[in-house]
Amino acid sequence: MTLTQMAVDILTTSDPHLKVLKSKDYSDRWFASNMSDQRLEIGNTKPPSQPSRPKNPLLLPPRNMPKRKYGTEKGRIALLHAIAHIELNAVDLHWDIIARFADVEMPNGYYDDWVKAAQEESKHFSLLCERLEAMGSYYGDLPAHAGMWSSAEETSEDFLGRLAIVPMVLEARGLDVTPGMIKLFEKINDNETVKTLELIYAEEVGHVAFGSKWFHFLCGRHNKDPKIVFHELVNKYFKSSLKPPFNDEKRAEAGIPLDFYWPIAIS
Numbered sequence: 001m002t003l004t005q006m007a008v009d010i011l012t013t014s015d016p017h018l019k020v021l022k023s024k025d026y027s028d029r030w031f032a033s034n035m036s037d038q039r040l041e042i043g044n045t046k047p048p049s050q051p052s053r054p055k056n057p058l059l060l061p062p063r064n065m066p067k068r069k070y071g072t073e074k075g076r077i078a079l080l081h082a083i084a085h086i087e088l089n090a091v092d093l094h095w096d097i098i099a100r101f102a103d104v105e106m107p108n109g110y111y112d113d114w115v116k117a118a119q120e121e122s123k124h125f126s127l128l129c130e131r132l133e134a135m136g137s138y139y140g141d142l143p144a145h146a147g148m149w150s151s152a153e154e155t156s157e158d159f160l161g162r163l164a165i166v167p168m169v170l171e172a173r174g175l176d177v178t179p180g181m182i183k184l185f186e187k188i189n190d191n192e193t194v195k196t197l198e199l200i201y202a203e204e205v206g207h208v209a210f211g212s213k214w215f216h217f218l219c220g221r222h223n224k225d226p227k228i229v230f231h232e233l234v235n236k237y238f239k240s241s242l243k244p245p246f247n248d249e250k251r252a253e254a255g256i257p258l259d260f261y262w263p264i265a266i267s
């Protein structure tokens, strides 16, 4: 199998547990092939416009999602369920960027980065499923956000747009909000969930950094000013606005300078 065939196989698998199993297996195969002299080929198999999804969870428009109160056990389950849903979408998003833009010549390191990110998202999803099960729930038990794939669809023909919106806006937002979630579980001494969220937090910095790295790489290739292009793309594709508070320190660690987001943020 080529790397893009693997990506498409994952995207068209609807069962979430089988999807992440394949994702872990294929990423292992990719990295094993890197060590051998028979490197897997990238190929150019086209991804579907949307990934396959299971019957449950029921997908609802954001405005119809039940309001959550995180002070209760039920609210915390809803929060972990929402994060699990984000992680599952992230698995698909990383495999999608691999297959979607495979006709653009990119260095091998580009593929290594997104395979690694997909491998980590798969682990995040499994860990969150374990936490949900420990709390008497499971992924699919509650409704989930239906709009998760819209940014991917809007940027399906715009490589720089995809890099700007998915890792550099959406995943960067994760860096802003995760410390607050960790505190929530620290307060109730749920150490296992704290450990899971801390791992996710640490690894997500890497995903944002991959986005920033390849965004800058492509801007350099086309002799474009990354900051100006980033502002244009966020205005074009990102319907809501960038809202502080921002995690300036982690964003900087991930290669997103202050002047990328502060000038286009609403106060």
Ligand SMILES: [Fe+2]
Residues within 6 Å of the ligand: 087, 090, 120, 121, 124, 200, 204
């Ligand atoms: Fe993740």
Ligand SMILES: [Fe+2]
Residues within 6 Å of the ligand: 090, 117, 121, 171, 203, 204, 207
């Ligand atoms: Fe991520």
